[in-house]
Amino acid sequence: MENKIVSPNPHIHTRTSTASLMLDVIIALAPSMALSVLFYGWSALMLLALGAGFCVLLEWAIAKWMMRKPQLFCPSAAALTGLLLALNMPPSTPWWTVLIGAIVAIGVAKMSFGGMGQNVFNPAITGRVFLLISFPQQLTTWDIPKGFIGGIDAVSGPTVLSQAKLGGAASVADLDLFRTFLLNPGGSLGEISGLALLVGFVYLLCRKVVKPWIPLSIFVTVAVVSSIFHLCNPELYTGPVFNLVAGGLILGACFMATDYVTSPMSDWGGVLFGAGIGLIVMMIRYFGSYPEGVSFAILLMNMTVPLIDRAFHRKKFGYGRA
Amino acid sequence: MSKLTFHIGGVHPDDAKLSHACAIEVLPLPPVVYVSMAQHLGAPATPCVAAGDRVKVGTVIGEPSGFISGYVHSPASGKVKSVGPRKDLAGHNVMHVEIEVDPEGEEWEEDIDRSDTLVTEIPTDHAAVVEKIKQCGVVGLGGATFPTHVKLNPAPGSKADCLLVNGSECEPYLTSDYRIMLERPQEIIVGAAIMQMVLGGCRCVIAIEENKPEAIKTMEAALAQLGYKNMEIAVLKKKYPQGGEKQLIDAVLGRQVKSGALPISVGCVVQNVATSLAVYEAVQKNKPLITNTLTITGDCLPASAQHNYLFRIGMPLSYIAEQAGGVPESAAKIVSGGPMMGKAVANLDATTVKGTASLLFLSKETTKRHPEGYCIRCAHCADSCPMGLEPFLINRLYKAGDLEGMEAASAQDCIECGCCQYSCPASIPLVDNLRMAKGQVMAVIKNRRSNGK
Structure with a gap:
């Protein structure tokens, strides 16, 4: 009877851990990362590797040397932040911006709030928005570097969202939206293919890592709001399909807004959260000074999460119907 | 016939029914049995035999001592050696009756029908x-x-x-x-x-x-x-x-x-x-409850050592483990009951009671607790809670000592099923804390009731 463990129930545990959940999200991003490396070549590979590398290193160093809590360090979570940061950047971004982005994401947005699970704002988006405001030129230059696969007919230039911002819906009327959804070189790394992102997201759904409510709510809200405006003035306001496939909406909705730490914990809270994001995205796209607003929308709604969590609770057993 | 299930929460652990094909075997009696008087929920029974008394199989040796209490019967024929406290499987002292079992042949109370004939006629009184x-x-x-x-x-x-x-x-x-x-x-x-x-x-x-x-x-x-x-x-x-x-x-x-x-x-x-x-x-x-079936199983037992036993109450667990081939080296934890709600055995000399359902030998790999991590707000605990509670919230309120908050979050409804802790990716000991929270809230509710609100 010596050396036997005695502890209260339960005596077994699921194999899922924080690290394995984060790894699942990284796996889900694999199709998008592979495509971006194929089409943007070494520069994409460098951005992804630097992003992940810087973030892991920073989190380790801060946890160990500054916070003196080495157990706060979770390599797969830090790597995921770095990968998401890189996926939100144009392929031509210089390497040092990634370093600054990583410092803001991990150092400011995550660790200074207390590290894993404590941050209010999504670290990767905080990093990206900081860069976008500080280095607008580097973050909005959409040069397409030489990829491992040749023959892309896309040209460097303003994104479709910038075109729409300047010239209204009419200027992007002849865009092949289905092709944009399948393969769309010219934006951030992660925006290369909406299909690849959705494939990854379906993987997450199947593994029960996330629930579909937040992205669904974002998509529905964007579709509804843009339909109303588009119907009122089709010349000026872009339509629902355009707004669903263009820019970073799919990336943001499926992988950034669903971040556990910075999203509501209840299903209905998630629906409200998603609706807020969808609404803010459309307001920025139509009326804001930036062509794209997914990052801002997610950050703004991140702030409301504590309130949403207070308002929405689960239905307890034995309180409703008899 | 449609398949039914409950509507809130729940988890799907691997069912690991390793011993499902093992037919029930009858365990022989050990030389001495120790019958606990706490065989049931509620007040323990009061022993009604004394050292030196002769008992038969089925003789009453403990009488109920309250409304929620029950009779306890002798599982063997022999001589009562002692009546006194002995440690149960958690190590608490509980009144036990020690009976030296007759080495040859057992004598049953006369009015017990020991035949296998099925009696299907339902009495009406x-x-x-x-x-x-x-x-x-x-x-x-x-x-x-x-x-x-x-x-x-x-x-x-x-x-x-x-x-x-x-x-x-x-x-x-x-x-x-x-x-x-x-x-x-x-x-x-x-x-x-x-x-x-x-x-x-x-x-x-x-x-x-x-x-x-x-x-x-x-x-x-x-x-x-x-x-x-x-x-x-x-x-x-x-x-x-x-x-x-x-x-x-x-x-x-x-x-x-x-x-x-x-x-x-x-x-x-x-x-x-x-x-x-x-x-x-x-x-x-007319047969009193002195036998039940238990499973000896676990992921560190070979297939040949898995058993389903018909046991009598009062058998030391160590004796049962020996009958099944001894405690395996690789067992890190011994559990009486299921792996989700059973109790870890702290004392293998404790004896079987009416409700004993199993003796599980779990390997370190399966049963060890991982170091507590940080809540990542994934809500898996709340999704798995069959009572619709929010374990993450009650855990936080418990740590903050917010009794009112715990009651409002219904800590008292926790059934301690283990789902939240089982599914927590950060291995937070939710059930440990919820059990404490529940205890505190129950005490408050009880107090309020006795004070007439």
């Missing part, structure tokens, strides 16, 4: 049957060991319209209920029919999970053969904790027992299949 169940010391064998005669005797004004017989055995590893459903289906069904009669001829549903197709088939055949009216078998989906009283009622009937209320408030009485068998033996055979 309610009071006599309930009294018989009480006299034979029958308690609920689904885990809580609540005295059965109390449960079958609802408070005046409440009436049962459905008896649920629980054969779901949703805990991983356990196979004792499965084996008795395969090997003694008719007796279980007769037992159910007796309880049905006691409750005034209500509907009776025997609920079995879909991962036991053989048991479903056998029980259906036995029921068809016996032909009792108003009795049916329901197939349930495999989901833990389906066997929880409130979950089972929700699964089969879609009724929710209100917070703090008993199943009878929605017209239900839930009894385990093993209890049903004990009721049969008590009423039809």
